[in-house]
Amino acid sequence: xxxxxxxxxxxVASANASVKNxxxxxxxxxxxxxxxxxxxxxxxxxTRRLDxxxxxxxxxxxxxxxxxxxxxxxxxxDDLFDExxxxxxxxxxxxxxxxxxxxxxxxxxxxxxxxxxxxxxxMVDLPTYLSVVGxxxxxxxxxxxxxxxxxxxxxxxDNDAYEAADENENDDAQNQAEEEEEVEEEEDYDEEQMEAExxxxxxxxxxEEEEDxxxxxVEEEEDxxxxDQMGEDQDxxxxDQMEEEGDARKLKQQIDCNRCDALQCFxxxxxxxxxxxxxxxxxxxxxxxxxxxxxxxxxxxxNEYLNGQPVYIGPICSDYADTFEIGAFLDEDCTIYTKLxxxxxxVAAEEANYSVDVAGYAISTLKTAFYEPMICESQEFAxxxEEEEDxYEMNDYCKQLFEQDAINFNECAADEEEEQQDExxxxxxxxxxxxxxxxxxxxxxxxIVSFNGVYSNYYDSASxxxxxxxxxxxxxxxxxxxTGLSVGAIVxxxxxxxxxxxxxxxxxxxxxxxxxxxxxxxxxxxxxx
Numbered sequence: 167x168x169x170x171x172x173x174x175x176x177x178v179a180s181a182n183a184s185v186k187n188x189x190x191x192x193x194x195x196x197x198x199x200x201x202x203x204x205x206x207x208x209x210x211x212x213t214r215r216l217d218x219x220x221x222x223x224x225x226x227x228x229x230x231x232x233x234x235x236x237x238x239x240x241x242x243x244d245d246l247f248d249e250x251x252x253x254x255x256x257x258x259x260x261x262x263x264x265x266x267x268x269x270x271x272x273x274x275x276x277x278x279x280x281x282x283x284x285x286x287x288x289m290v291d292l293p294t295y296l297s298v299v300g301x302x303x304x305x306x307x308x309x310x311x312x313x314x315x316x317x318x319x320x321x322x323x324d325n326d327a328y329e330a331a332d333e334n335e336n337d338d339a340q341n342q343a344e345e346e347e348e349v350e351e352e353e354d355y356d357e358e359q360m361e362a363e364x365x366x367x368x369x370x371x372x373x374e375e376e377e378d379x380x381x382x383x384v385e386e387e388e389d390x391x392x393x394d395q396m397g398e399d400q401d402x403x404x405x406d407q408m409e410e411e412g413d414a415r416k417l418k419q420q421i422d423c424n425r426c427d428a429l430q431c432f433x434x435x436x437x438x439x440x441x442x443x444x445x446x447x448x449x450x451x452x453x454x455x456x457x458x459x460x461x462x463x464x465x466x467x468x469n470e471y472l473n474g475q476p477v478y479i480g481p482i483c484s485d486y487a488d489t490f491e492i493g494a495f496l497d498e499d500c501t502i503y504t505k506l507x508x509x510x511x512x513v514a515a516e517e518a519n520y521s522v523d524v525a526g527y528a529i530s531t532l533k534t535a536f537y538e539p540m541i542c543e544s545q546e547f548a549x550x551x552e553e554e555e556d557x558y559e560m561n562d563y564c565k566q567l568f569e570q571d572a573i574n575f576n577e578c579a580a581d582e583e584e585e586q587q588d589e590x591x592x593x594x595x596x597x598x599x600x601x602x603x604x605x606x607x608x609x610x611x612x613x614i615v616s617f618n619g620v621y622s623n624y625y626d627s628a629s630x631x632x633x634x635x636x637x638x639x640x641x642x643x644x645x646x647x648x649t650g651l652s653v654g655a656i657v658x659x660x661x662x663x664x665x666x667x668x669x670x671x672x673x674x675x676x677x678x679x680x681x682x683x684x685x686x687x688x689x690x691x692x693x694x695x
Contacts, residue, residue, distance in 0.1 A: 227543035227558030297463035
């Protein structure tokens with residue numbers, strides 16, 4: 167099955183923004199263009215300026231981005247009053263909405279995360295946010311491996327050096343020669359010792375006579391030597407420090423070749439056909455997962471119908487406003503949410519056509535991406551002896567985000583005048599909404615401000631189910647932020663699981679092969695420790 171690539175809105179500076187298509191999941195575009203969708207759509211919801219900081223230079227690679235809150239905006243849609251939909255609307259089982267994310271940006275080079283107290287706050291629609299961070303998470307391993315391949319000569323040189331050191335250390339012939347030399351030295355020791363003692367007695371008498379004369383000369387020379395030595399020692403210390411700092415700067419910028427090996431970045435060049443096949447399977451699964459995320463974010467068509475209406479699936483805010491859910495919708499834009507269909511039932515039917523649990527891996531990826539802070543520091547590594555930059559270099563993702571002509575929070579003030587409801591047809595005046603057009607982000611932002619922190623979320627997990635895991639109090643479980651397998655587990659599964667290799671060919675055409683979904687994890691390409 168070939169998934170369609172997602173098209174997302176481009177500019178947000180004006181109320182009548184033009185639409186720009188952005189391809190996601192294409193490895194050649196991923197590092198720069200894939201992030202453009204989120205960054206172009208991001209609207210500053212609240213800004214915090216550092217004291218004395220230049221606005222243009224305030225944010226650099228030492229910053230990161232974190233999820234804040236998910237908010238639903240109730241909208242108007244003519245499709246609500248379609249004869250196949252209106253009864254659901256009247257019964258409270260359907261409504262038109264659009265979900266938005268508030269996310270934080272703060273100075274956090276290590277990815278600890280941001281909070282509202284120390285951050286600027288930006289707003290973007292949920293589908294855009296999930297498509298970008300989800301795709302970025304899927305290809306995190308591949309992105310690092312691309313850097314490994316670009317620095318393959320560096321890693322090869324390091325490997326040769328280690329092999330040479332090991333070979334010299336374990337050289338049997340050299341060790342044997344050293345042992346024989348030690349035996350000869352022990353045999354000659356006694357004779358040499360006796361000669362040394364006799365010579366020492368003769369020298370003692372001569373040394374006592376010369377000692378008085380030498381003492382005066384030594385004292386005079388010591389003062390001069392001390393001054394010279396201090397200058398030489400200082401020069402040597404300065405040179406050593408400069409060399410150490412230079413090495414640190416170089417090492418900081420060089421690729422971590424051990425990590426390249428741990429991620430199996432060079433497996434596709436192996437002489438072992440099984441290893442090459444496993445490497446290809448990993449990339450295929452990542453591709454399918456990335457495309458699935460993109461298609462769901464762009465409103466994915468299904469084979470299900472409800473009262474004659476085709477059913478679609480797409481992202482929606484959870485009923486707790488603290489995460490995302492995958493909801494069922496009755497229109498191709500995923501704006502008319504219905505409680506009468508559930509994602510779990512829909513995906514169960516679709517997964518019967520796959521040999522691998524693509525949807526399960528995708529949801530796991532999204533959970534991880536949704537909660538892991540995204541670091542703004544660029545991951546470009548030096549080749550050879552390139553010098554390290556003095557400042558944190560910001561990656562394209564954050565660079566485009568913070569260089570936008572953004573709407574300040576003061577410009578995003580609450581609209582005191584309620585939006586006029588359409589009174590053209592009194593038969594439908596019972597339906598109320600927050601904004602008529604949720605694509606007018608300035609009005610959406612103003613409406614959110616007017617809520618004064620009290621938001622309404624419309625997803626019904628009791629009817630529609632949930633992809634999240636919560637405790638008895640409704641709190642997300644701690645595993646939400648650590649979803650996925652570690653690199654060690656991935657490596658072990660990749661090496662041990664013959665099933666993955668067996669289904670690799672079938673993955674190329676999953677729609678044409680009927681096979682039960684795998685319940686045991688085969689490979690989780692979304693987690694990078």
